[in-house]
Amino acid sequence: MGNVLDHISKDNTRFTIFENDQVLTADHLNDLVNYLDVQSRLTRTQAIGVGIITGLEIGLLDNKHVVVSKGAAITTDGDLVQFANDQEFDQYDVFEDANAKYSYFHLDTDQPIPLFELRNSQLVGAVPGKDLATLEDTTGTAFKDYVGILYLEDYDNDEDLCTGTDCDNKGIIAVKELKVLLVHKNNVNTLLQSMPSLNKDYFALDDLNIPRVTVSTAIDTYAELNASFNNALAIKDDIKAKLAKAYQTCQLIVEDEFEAGDPTSGWNTLLDQHFTAGVSTTTQYVYDFARDLSYAYNEMRESLFSDDMLSLPDVDLFPKHVLLGLIRDASLKNPIIPFPDIRILPGRDIPIIPTRTIDRLINPRINLFSNIRFNLGTLIKRFNPIHIDLEYRHHFYESPILNNNNEADELTRFCFMRIHSMITNFHVPTSDELQNIDTALKIIPGYQEDSPLGQRSIPFYYRYNATFPLNLYWNFNANTRKKENQILSYNANLYSNNPATLTPLLYNILPFNFFRIEGHIGFTLSAVEAALNKIILDNNLPINIQSVQVEKKIETIPIKPWFFPHLYMYEKSVKSTFIDRMNDADTVNDELVQDTANDNPVIPVSEFKTAKQNVLDNARDVGDPQFNFVNYRSAVSNMFTAASNVKAQTKQYTFSNTAIPHDFILNSDILRKTDVISGIFQETLNKKKAGLTLGNFMKDNPGLEHVGGSLRGGTFVLVYTADDKKVVADFMLPYASIDKDVVPDPPVYKPLPLPLPEGTPIIPKFPIRNVFEIKPYYVKNFDDRIAPYVKIADIDTKVASTVDLKLAVTNAKIDGLTPQIASFDQRLKDNSSLFNSVLSKDLSKVALPSAGLNLGGRDFTADLNALHEKQSIIQNLAPDAPDRQVKENELLQSMNDLTDKLNQPAVLQDPTSAIGAKSILADVQSASTFVQNPALKDQAGQVSEKALNAIKSFNLRR
Incomplete structure (x- = not known):
């Protein structure tokens, strides 16, 4: 009979309207039938789809019977074929296509393809065949290598031809018999031509993958950092090649968008300009641009995947058959009951309806689910709706109207225009163009790279072009809904007057998981840190900041307000103890001056006070940049000298009850302790600085990546160079990296405030009255008389000389002198002559230095x-x-x-x-x-x- 939809003409696109008393002819009736038939078929193929709708899977039972599950399909000629019930076949026979002569069953040489027809011997009136269990042995093949075919044998049968004596023509019979055939997979090539070439454009292209920027932890120059980005930019040629192939593949879809023809040559010229390698602060943004292109290209490729959509299917694809796939192992939940046709036997006017058929008609739920369970075996299951075998089985190819959510062609055209706009508008503004860091630096909320490109905010390296605006082609949904002016971007002020778009940080930012940070490259580190911290603090943003230097030159790393409590407290304890000793000594000095106002020489307290003030002026914290250990050491040494000079003028006094404060000063080890603390601090400081070079920072903080901003709760890392302290790059850690040693306002060591609250015990001053007393007259006289015999000229009587001189006298061999002095009483003080005679008598025995x-x-x-x-x-x-x-x-x-x-x-x-x-x-x-x-x-x-x-x-x- 041929394909119905192949023969649409004016004869079957018009029909006669019947009127009263009209003489009807066969043409009148056939025109009407043909018209309705064609409309029904077109509705299926053009408005619904073609292929297997559901079921119709083929399998083999353990008893070598073949089963086909119930289901339905639509051929490309609009035939609706179906099995209302599961089918079981136990016989077969060679199929000879003698009636319909279906072209798909013949090779190019017009040789027929070997086919086997399956039969069920249990059906009434079934034509007997061969036992299906013998098929494998007979053919030397296995069932698992056979593909099932559901074939609608469609031909006209004229059984009543006119003869010379009788022309009682009862009409031609249109035969449409549904058969299940088997064909070996080696002979299926002709039939595979009926498989629609779906998503050929999608599979003709490959994804575009951008290499990762790899920075070595041994990095020590900005040139090395720049080279890390330039190495990744070798992807340029791959980008150019894949964009050119993409346009060639999709030319029929997108060529109307480009009035000047193929845009790829212009793209290549611009890409060569954009990807120019060199040592510049724009390299990281060129890498970002390449990464954006990869996302845009891959999204364009995905738009070519149509999910089995088939627009206006060709009638000749599979007009009278559908492929059921390879035979798989199967099992039955319950035995299959044959469901024969309802027929009227010859000579009977009442149809014969089997009892089991009546049961199924009464209880339709019996037919709701298939009774066959298929074993997937080693086949890979693709989760395409309904279907399993994708290689030898027709899917259901939907009409575009049922697949309209994809808007495939429009989305593809949009993606090409976005790529065109990105390449055209790429431009990285320099710090000279931006001029002022306070207006240049911006933080724009958006989404991380796991979101589609169109959902993210537009980066600042795409300039705004009013004649070809990128925001118009950035987000497909925004384009179709006229919301392109609500897309967040660095240049939003050039195309939007919406407050939420212009100042997004003042509105709800909870939906966003990423913050683009832009406009800071090329400015000095101090200016960038100040501006960035201000934005973060003013807007309460969940972002941490770190600054690292490219070069491993710790001497150029700026000092931060680091505070090391263990060193600070120990140093304060040492220095405050020394200051307390100086204060005590100063108090002693003041009271000594009052008590010795008439003595000569006068105690040099002014020198002591000057030295004390010099110590206080230089007693800064070791972490203070103005602390100078050499100056501090000189000041402390002068204090030692001043304390010695004071003590040298008090030899007429005795300090018998306790050591005086001057002794604590002279015996202090403050310089040694301060030197040790200063050394430890310097080592700690150097270690902190060393950790703030890029290579070392990467060792301590794995996961450093350049993404042009920071995740919510992440750390934005500024990278600067040692010589000019300018920011040349930025990275991000996906977690908080906080320097806990940075304390902007560290605690200050302070003494107890005065006046003290009532009830607070008062810390007493140094007990001066219990410290010294005037020497007894005889001791003073003894020292004065013995001094001329000690031939040490012009000794400056400091503490050391005074103490040693007394030790020399004590150690001198004075026979009988010590017991006599010990037995002197008060009367000896009043009898100078007696004392002088005794002293003269015993001095002859003193052994003095030469x-x-x-x-x-x-x-x-x-x-x-x-x-x-x-x-x-x-x-x-x-x-x-x-x-x-x-x-x-x-x-x-x-x-x-x-x-x-x-x-x-x-x-x-x-x-x-x-x-x-x-x-x-x-x-x-x-x-x-x-x-x-x-x-x-x-x-x-x-x-x-x-x-x-x-x-x-x-x-x-x-």
């Missing part, structure tokens, strides 16, 4: 006299005298030479040199206080400290 300052075999008299002479000259000079600096330098040189001579092994190893050497060193320390020139004070402090260390060395060897 005359002069002969220490270690060397006479130091001349050196000491020269030192005193230079000191005397400076004392008589005005502070602003022109030659004062020269004289101070000479004094400083004399001090240094004398100290070095006393540190010689000959002096140090002579046990009799200790007293004299320490006296001379005390003079050296005293002389250092006369050096007032700022350029020389540090050197004087160093010499004074060297002298102090020498004194301590003699104390240890004594």
